[in-house]
Amino acid sequence: MGEYQHVFGPIFSRRLGLSLGISPITGKSCSCSCIYCQLGRTKSLSMERKSFFPVKDIINEFKDYLSQGADFDTVTIVGEGEPTLSLDLKELIMELKKYTDKPIAVITNGTLMINESVREALFEADIVLPSLDAFNELSFREINRPHEDATFANLVNGLKEFSNNYSGQLWLEVMLVKDVNDGEADLIAIKKIIDDINCDKVYINTPVRPPAEGFVKEPTKDTVEMAIEILGGISLDNLVTGTFYSNIEDDYEAVLAIIKRHPMNQYEIREFLKSRNCSKKQEIDVFKQLESNNELDIVRFKNCSNYRYK
Ligand code: SF4
Known part of the structure; x- marks a missing residue:
């Protein structure tokens, strides 16, 4: 089979090992347009959940991939944007589980977790990795530039509610941007919010790929050290290492x-x-x-x- 539409990789991920990506949405649909996004600015800024593709089509590609016997450690639902915009997320995870015992992870910006059906879909995943880069409404608008219907209060409440009822692994990610959210007071404010979320790990990331906005800069090493200390976090190394893989011949x-x-x-x-x-x-x-x-x-x-x- 040539290029898949929904299955990609696997790509080596420091958190997830050899991660086989599944994209259930069209690119780039997202409820945010983060200043650091490696995909550039969001083309379709939306909070509207919908069915992008028949789950059957995605599963058929996945089955085809599995039939080739290639190895991977995790199935990661990610896509070029926000995967919880897919109305079929729950069904997709449940279907994927019929064909693999490998953990299913979902990477999300968390803005739709206030929605009960989104939380219910994410309950099916083994690992959920939401972002939490901001510490109040203003910084949320500055860093994540969300859709007007997304609020910081909803983001935090959705995360809290989810974390209190989720039995899988919840790994938060904080992306640090120099002079935007990396001050000591900012980090202490983020830590206060994290303390109310029942999460298993906090990862600290820095922009290592070209960001959507040229003014986005990496924090200094000292700042990252301070963030590790204040947030009790784990720093992701700057470079994605390991190999990429493709089954395409050319x-x-x-x-x-x-x-x-x-x-x-x-x-x-x-x-x-x-x-x-x-x-x-x-x-x-x-x-x-x-x-x-x-x-x-x-x-x-x-x-x-x-x-x-x-
Ligand atoms: S939430 Fe993720 S995909 Fe969406 S703009 Fe931010 S970094 Fe990019």
Whole structure:
């Protein structure tokens, strides 16, 4: 089978190991347009839940992937945007569980967790990874730039309510942006909110890929240390390590299929091509094709070229 529409990866994730991605939504649909988003600005800002694709189609792709015997550690429902916008999330998780014993994780911005049916869908997942970057309404609007119907109070209340009734693993993620939410007082305010959420882990992340907005900067190492201390968190290392994988035969198409869902930098592309035993000439060809593809943005960030869809 060629490129899948819903199944991608697996991609190595520090938290989830070899993570096989499942996208149940169209890109990029999200209830936020975070200033640090690696996918760029949100094209379709929405709080409206709907059926994007028949669950059957997603499951058929998943079954096809499984039939090839490729390995993975986790199935991660993520997509290019906010997966809880999918009305079929609960059914999707339940169906996926019929075909795999591997943990099912959902990465979410948490804005729809105030909605009971969203919480019920997420109860089916083994691991839920919501974001909590803000400490009040103003900072929520500044960092996450949510849809006008999303409020910070609802985000926090949804998280609390969910955490009190969830039996799986709840791992919060705090993305630190320099001079936006990384001050000591900001971190103490975030910690107060976290104390009321019954979560198992707090991960601290920093923008390591080109963000949606050029003004987004990484916090200093000292600040990250302070955040670890105040939040009692675990720092995610700056670079996604490990290998990417694709079942697409053509090297260029394989790189494109990954970039579609997960931006890559030049070193990651090189490593990926090396893992497929590409020669230097093949590697140069792939980069030439990437550079002449008008659908891609090539962004210089952290001293290397990063490739992502426009
Ligand atoms: S980071 Fe996540 S929640 Fe924020 S805009 Fe991007 S996809 Fe949406």
